[in-house]
Amino acid sequence: xxxxxxxxxxxxxxxxxxxxxxxxxxxxxxxxxxxxxxxxxxxxxxxxxxxxxxxxxxxxxxxxxxxxxxxxxxxxxxxxxxxxxxxxxxxxxxxxxxxxxxxxxxxxxxxxxxxxxxxxxxxxxxxxxxxxxxxxxxxxxxxxxxxxxxxxxxxxxxxxxxxxxxxxxxxxxxxxxxxxxxxxxxxxxxxxxxxxxxxxxxxxxxxxxxxxxxxxxxxxxxxxxxxxxxxxxxxxxxxxxxxxxxxxxxxxxxxxxxxx
Amino acid sequence: xxxxxxxxxxxxxxxxxxxxxxxxxxxxxxxxxxxxxxxxxxxxxxxxxxxxxxxxxxxxxxxxxxxxxxxxxxxxxxxxxxxxxxxxxxxxxxxxxxxxxxxxxxxxxxxxxxxxxxxxxxxxxxxxxxxxxxxxxxxxxxxxxxxxxxxxxxxxxxxxxxxxxxxxxxxxxxxxxxxxxxxxxxxxxxxxxxxxxxxxxxxxxxxxxxxxxxxxxxxxxxxxxxxxxxxxxxxxxxxxxxxxxxxxxxxxxxxxxxxx
Numbered sequence: 367x368x369x370x371x372x373x374x375x376x377x378x379x380x381x382x383x384x385x386x387x388x389x390x391x392x393x394x395x396x397x398x399x400x401x402x403x404x405x406x407x408x409x410x411x412x413x414x415x416x417x418x419x420x421x422x423x424x425x426x427x428x429x430x431x432x433x434x435x436x437x438x439x440x441x442x443x444x445x446x447x448x449x450x451x452x453x454x455x456x457x458x459x460x461x462x463x464x465x466x467x468x469x470x471x472x473x474x475x476x477x478x479x480x481x482x483x484x485x486x487x488x489x490x491x492x493x494x495x496x497x498x499x500x501x502x503x504x505x506x507x508x509x510x511x512x513x514x515x516x517x518x519x520x521x522x523x524x525x526x527x528x529x530x531x532x533x534x535x536x537x538x539x540x541x542x543x544x545x546x547x548x549x550x551x552x553x554x555x556x557x558x559x560x561x562x563x564x565x566x567x568x569x570x571x572x573x574x575x576x577x578x579x580x581x582x583x584x585x586x587x588x589x590x591x592x593x594x595x596x597x598x599x600x601x602x603x604x605x606x607x608x609x610x611x612x613x614x615x616x617x618x619x620x621x622x623x624x625x626x
Numbered sequence: 627x628x629x630x631x632x633x634x635x636x637x638x639x640x641x642x643x644x645x646x647x648x649x650x651x652x653x654x655x656x657x658x659x660x661x662x663x664x665x666x667x668x669x670x671x672x673x674x675x676x677x678x679x680x681x682x683x684x685x686x687x688x689x690x691x692x693x694x695x696x697x698x699x700x701x702x703x704x705x706x707x708x709x710x711x712x713x714x715x716x717x718x719x720x721x722x723x724x725x726x727x728x729x730x731x732x733x734x735x736x737x738x739x740x741x742x743x744x745x746x747x748x749x750x751x752x753x754x755x756x757x758x759x760x761x762x763x764x765x766x767x768x769x770x771x772x773x774x775x776x777x778x779x780x781x782x783x784x785x786x787x788x789x790x791x792x793x794x795x796x797x798x799x800x801x802x803x804x805x806x807x808x809x810x811x812x813x814x815x816x817x818x819x820x821x822x823x824x825x826x827x828x829x830x831x832x833x834x835x836x837x838x839x840x841x842x843x844x845x846x847x848x849x850x851x852x853x854x855x856x857x858x859x860x861x862x863x864x865x866x867x868x869x870x871x872x873x874x875x876x877x878x879x880x881x882x883x884x885x886x
Contacts, residue, residue, distance in 0.1 A: 433758050435757060459760040460760075462759070462760050463760055465758070467755070469751045469754065469755055471751060473750055473752050475747075476746075476750075486759060487760065490759070490761055541759075
């Protein structure tokens with residue numbers, strides 16, 4: 367749990383490491399439904415941070431505010447020192463090339479092959495990749511990193527749920543992002559495939575040195591992947607700490623997450 | 627029974643939707659002239675819209691030509707005016723029936739297709755994925771589709787008119803022994819630029835309306851599969867209604883020019 371000593375440790379860590387994402391006092395409502403009520407968060411460089419919360423707690427809203435897909439009502443979101451809400455479209459697009467986003471349902475483009483899906487993000491960010499003309503080696507490399515090099519010419523409908531998630535992960539990697547946002551990376555997958563995806567996420571972090579923000583309500587996923595966790599309850603960060611710290615908590619709301 | 631409230635709510639909803647669609651159209655004009663231009667996707671959409679609707683338009687046009695001639699023949703024979711058949715059919719098809727029927731067929735075929743496609747892309751977060759990857763989804767999906775329908779519909783109308791006239795000539799050849807050459811000579815003698823130009827201009831507006839409504843309904847589709855079905859359905863209903871409104875306005879304006 368977030369105690370003074372652990373908080374001090376975090377602050378010390380923050381001093382020595384770059385803050386990739388900083389959210390301060392984030393508010394978002396939909397009519398009378400107040401989803402986020404002053405949420406705060408920091409993601410450090412190279413860190414795996416898990417944000418847990420039950421369905422409808424505002425996890426996906428928070429992550430969408432973070433990449434500019436939704437506009438917060440109030441609060442500050444800074445990604446690598448850039449205030450998201452103050453960026454124009456062009457600057458936001460450039461910043462987005464440093465942020466990979468794995469969507470809950472994979473969100474592969476139905477009308478495109480796997481290869482075209484991976485090439486799509488490169489259309490607007492060729493300069494970042496050194497103005498390359500031949501995108502095939504990059505596509506191949508990204509697909510190899512998720513173990514699906516043979517699926518290049520397949521359509522998304524020909525892939526299983528787990529394969530789609532892997533291809534989506536390869537697509538997030540294609541622009542060499544510094545941060546990867548995972549929205550429920552294991553939802554809708556069987557336990558074995560979910561385990562494979564978690565393993566893949568760890569490998570990717572080791573291989574590419576990315577910082578990861580993982581939104582999930584899967585406790586097993588959080589246990590394996592998290593270095594630090596935030597529990598999102600009623601739109602605020604209710605508890606913070608490592609998996610072990612939260613597991614030992616006697617707070618009923620925290621305990622409810624870890625009860626099998 | 628108090629029906630005042632539901633009617634006022636329904637009317638308000640209708641006008642709000644008209645307002646939103648006008649803003650959507652305004653955004654289309656703004657984005658359409660701003661680089662980068664999606665030429666490749668525009669060509670792909672032109673091919674899709676044109677090629678996929680072609681057979682339907684040709685079959686419908688041919689049958690309309692046949693039926694119109696078969697239905698009109700007995701009356702014209704009764705008044706000894708059967709020699710006016712090519713003039714009557716030519717003018718009615720080119721001025722009114724060809725554009726309106728082709729547009730209605732395309733409303734069912736294209737507007738519903740666009741509504742369903744964009745609706746399912748919205749629901750499965752593909753549009754969000756596009757936005758996050760740095761591509762403007764409005765420009766890539768909406769602008770290209772509206773431009774494609776606007777450019778393709780006049781071509782489909784011309785082909786539909788030609789086939790309808792061919793169907794009519796076939797009946798006249800079969801029933802009255804009129805040669806194709808004579809029939810088409812009479813048709814072209816009867817037609818003036820004043821018939822062709824307003825019909826062609828009208829077809830551009832029909833195409834614009836089909837693309838606009840289909841994209842609007844799909845792009846702002848509500849969450850869930852029911853929302854996709856509703857988007858496709860309302861796209862057809864709204865487009866059909868809009869086509870008649872545009873047709874009325876076009877006829878009204880061309881009538882003013884005829885009188886001058």
